[in-house]
Amino acid sequence: MSEEVFQKLTDAIVKLDLEGVEETCRDAIAAGIPPVKVMESLVRGMDIVGQKFEANEYFLAELIMAGEVAKAGLKVLEPHLKGERGRFLGKVVIGTVRGDIHDIGKDLAKTLLETAEFEVIDLEVDVSPESFVEAVRQHRPDVVAMSALLTVSLNEVEIRLRNLRKRGLEIV
């Protein structure tokens, strides 16, 4: 029974079925399936979407829609996950660099990371080097993700890396 539900959830993500994912999540919770297990099925669906994207079967539109479908599922699960959610896989500080205010890529990455069970600290857009350093100091993330749409913003990424190195942080 559970296996069938898990497959249905995974399929709902892959088929970009917004209503289907909400309904199946609700049914799964009502049937007493642990919400963490339900969430794992959503993550599996997003993995398949990622593979399809890599293989040129899915495109940006499908990727964004899959993110929306996953978010809708998570919204149903969220009240039931409290206290039950295991440890995050890691912590990510994310933001667009100073001078760059384009957040579509950043937001998409954030959705995908959250669905894949990362804790994401979103510094939003036009983030100064000092704010990145401060966020690293405060949150001790495993990953700092800097988004830059414009090639002219790439220098800003360099500045942040220099600042982080200066403060003795390891850059891999």
Add this chain to the structure above:
Amino acid sequence: MRLNSRERFRRTMAFQKVDHPPFREFVGFWEETVNRWYREGLPTWICYGGEGLGHATLGLGALTDYFGLEKEERIQIDFEPIPRFPRKTLEETERFYIEVDELGIKKTVMKTGTTVPRFIENPVKTREDFEKIKKRFNPRDLRRYPKAWSEELIEHYRNLGIPVEIKFPGFFGQGRTWMGLKNFLLAFFRDPKFIHEMFDFWADFLIETMRPVVEAKVLDYVHYWEDMCYKNGPHISPSHFREFMLPYYKRVSDFLKRNGVDVIMVDTDGDANLLVPLFLEGGVNCLFPLEVQAGMDAVGLRREYGQRLRLIGNIDKRALVEGEEAIERELDAKLPQLLREGGYIPSLDHNVPVDVPYRNYLYYLKLLKKHLGIE
């Protein structure tokens, strides 16, 4: 054989012999690039209007003239909302301001650094919004045409020695302007009928708006602005393109071809490789700017599609950042074959970026002229 720019363009696009291929910078220059060049030796009396160059009517031709580049004439037909939305500044800080622009788009504009704004909210969120905005797109509004539109002006365009064109937003381009990229992409799944309704409306609007100029038979080409790809490929799948865009491309192309417009070009940045067969099926026969860093390869496209596809651009702008050897390598690798075969106009694969030194650009032009056989 000595040709004027218009004859040269037409013959090049028809794969016919020319005195030399067109000498063009098809996309243009970023304002920051020109400002940099002023500091590196470009005479400061050369004025620059901030838009793409080459439009004689706009008086933006000074830089083009200075470099000896050929121009085009873009007939200024207004494909935007009439009346425009009132422009309003909603918030201003030291680093940016938030405004609603004339297209009804709420956006953040940085005061420094970038010239590309961040779009916050677009005017069409619901069908009701679309019904409302449609009223601003009356194709028969006389304000869409230049004030000088007359038999006299048509005669002037007929006799011009440079190519004459019109530019308009394509289906994807306009849908994104109305809805914003994310909401527009989601609508393909959430409300596919709405996408069809928008594109159906847009096809009719384009045809009726351009009817007077197309039927005047003065155009050498038309130019869709789409920008529907990025470095990893198209924003939508080829199957979505086929289902949602192809029927409307065909409708517009049929109208254009019936009226003797032979060159239908699409401007899309990014990797458009997967869409090329669909564009061709939709009647489009010319693509630019063919961004190299996104994987576009003019030589490969020619090999695959032959004379069905005209090509413009594909000179890797990054070679001009690197220096003389890289420029030589880039031109030597592409130009001999493409120029020999015709149907190709060399140009950088987007605006000349700000990290291109002035001397490198001059070197590029010098070498390009040599390839073109101008000097």
